Amino acid sequence: MAGFQAPALARLIDEFNKLPGIGTKTAQRLAYYVLSMPNDDAESLAKAITDAHRSIHKCRKCCNLTDDEFCPICKSKNRDKSIVCVVEDPKDVAAFEKTQEYSAMYHVLHGVISPLRGMGPNDISIKELIDHVREDNVQEVIMATNATAEGEATAVYISRLLKPLGVKVTRLAYGIPVGGDLEYADEVTLARALEGRCEL
């Protein structure tokens, strides 16, 4: 393939192809699209990549990504500092913020404990979580790791470390997704939904 393509184009396709979920076809489409963009737009895309990469790092308290010492949520005065929601990934913070139902703090683990992928407790920000809980005198930690085997194991591991500190540790509810059809719910979800049933 590469022989008839300009090297700069082939390299751009190759770079896009390295991104997650971008196959050869999509990489090609994106590359040709970039070439068709006005010069300023292409420069601004390239600049956004380098800028974001240079300026963004972890918040000193909650480990979410930020361009400052502390992230906007940790700096905010309108947030309840006594509750911390522990998530695997910065994307999960965005998901919770979209609900507009949560106005306390977060802590981002940046992964889960996964022996298969060589991730131990020291590879995710558990130490920072304990510091966070101690410093802010947190009353409740909501474990909101993913509902996978690794996510659950990580939640159990962390809850064992937190309980001696006298903090209440809770877990997100399991159940049928809203709008979901019972027919298509898997048996484990259904069993959990039954288990967690509540009075109307």
Place this chain on the structure above:
Amino acid sequence: MAGFQAPALARLIDEFNKLPGIGTKTAQRLAYYVLSMPNDDAESLAKAITDAHRSIHKCRKCCNLTDDEFCPICKSKNRDKSIVCVVEDPKDVAAFEKTQEYSAMYHVLHGVISPLRGMGPNDISIKELIDHVREDNVQEVIMATNATAEGEATAVYISRLLKPLGVKVTRLAYGIPVGGDLEYADEVTLARALEGRCEL
């Protein structure tokens, strides 16, 4: 949403979101992925974008994208200069090259005649095609525009301009895609396949 995100991150998500086929979710995933990349990789992605954009333009003969005056296919000595395959888009050249069944020339129109989208005959490289045919004394032009109404209309329009030059104008065969199931072929394709049947 934007309030809790670092501006550099929000801008990167926004830039990815502008690309074709990239929605908000994918843009977010790509942006977080870029942040997790080693510094060198992120720089190299950004550089590939600016480099490609700066160095790539249309080949003087066939209008395919290249970083030189003429593209590698036009410069090649092993290509049959007497046949030109006319395509809408540089991506179509890539598709033909992958077949490894075609060893003549191409001409890229960069679009089709589409009054609805305000594209007239002067907005695509028809003039360059006629120059190309005249200069190289081309014997056959294969119209390989897409099998859409606009693609076909463009093919007919171009063939009328080319015939007075004494050049043979052909069109790609229509029919059932290889590996395709007759049951799922639409009636127009099926009718065209019947019409174009050949002896075994």
